[in-house]
Amino acid sequence: MTLLITIIAAVVVTVIWYASEKAREMKVGLLCYMFWGASIMWLVDAIAEYIELREAYFTPALEDMVNDSFLGLSVIAFALIVWVVYLLIKDPKKVIANRKKA
């Protein structure tokens, strides 16, 4: 579930990055790299787990699924926090730099 949620996040963020110039200006590209990097790494983890568990990999217990989904959403929240901090540091629209002028 964590892999699935991260892949969906990666695809959504990539589409937003591609479609919107404003999003590119807002450094959404960082989220693309984070989600794609993690998706590729978790894919390897999933393949290793599949080799070990075989078909049981596709029938996880409900409790594990809920826990993994909660983790997936938390991962997205963590990535968003990293992105916001990066955005505030880079300040592409000079909002923080010009705050005294306002």
Next chain:
Amino acid sequence: MACFVVPGAEAIVTTIATKIVEHHELKHGDAAEAAEAAAVAKEKVSTKLKRLNLLLYGGTALLAFEHFWHGEIQPFFPFLTAAENADSMAGVLHEMSTVGVGMAVLVTGIWGIMTAVLHAKDKKLAREAENSATV
């Protein structure tokens, strides 16, 4: 357990490589070269490497969060909970050498393919621009 350590270590190595390449580009890149690069829309090697760094660091950060979630890493020495006894350390090393190396190889491989596709696309665009200029 600690599979993310391998791509994390690779990220540190590629960051150092990026800094060296960047320094080399600044030292040896003259105005003519810059103009030529702009004409064919050629991307710098350091720009390509930065993309790999972001993939590796981004992935490692999220995986580190997942390991923290599962209680496999801790914010104090020895950082890996499995490092507290020798038996579980063998498992950590096994996972690092199989899954960890696999992660690093796959991320680098996908970055390589992405870089090759972008390079081919840039070359095609430059050729098209050259052809339209001569017509």
